[in-house]
Amino acid sequence: MNDIAAALALHVFSIVIWIGGVSFVTTIILPALRRGALGADRLQAFTAIESRFVWQARTAILIAGASGVYLLWRLDLFASFAAPGFWWLGAMVGLWLVFAVMLFVAEPLVIGRVFRRWAEAEPERAFAALHRAHWVLLILSIVTVLGAAAGSHGG
DSSP states (O other): OOOOHHHHHHHHHHHHHHHHHHHHIIIIIIHHHHTTTTOOOHHHHHHHHHHHHHHHOOOOOOOOHHHHHHHHHHOOOEEEEEEOOOOOOOOHHHHHHHHHHIIIIIIIIIIIHHHHHHHHHHHHHHHHHHHHHHHHHHHHHHHHHHHHHHHHHOO
C-alpha cells in the first residue's frame, strides 16, 4: 500500500467513526434520552455516554484533519479550493473546523458547563435544543459526505 492509499484509508475510516457517531447520537441516543428510556436522570446518562464517545470523536477528528491535510499536500489539491466543482473540499474543511472547535474548545470550556446548568433547570428544553443542534450537524455532515464521495469520483 502506498502512502496515498494509506492516508485515504485512514481518512475514510476516521470519517466513518466520526460521522457514524454523530448519526448514532442524533438518531438513537438523544431520542432515547428524551423519552427517559435510559433512566430518569437524563443528564447522568448523557454525561456517561458523552464522556466515553467524546474521545473517540476527538481522535477521529484529529486523524481526519491530519490525513486530509496530507492528501491535499501530497496530491497538490490546494488550488482546487478555487474551483466551483470542488465545493465539497471547502465543505469538508468547514465541517471539520466546526466540529474541531466544538469538541476541543467550546464544549470543554463553555458548552459543557452551560448545558449542565440548563439541563438541571429545564431538561426538556435543554435536551430538545441539543437534539436540534445535532440534527443540523448531521444534515450538514450528510451533505458533505455525499458531495465529497460524488465529487471525488467525478460527480
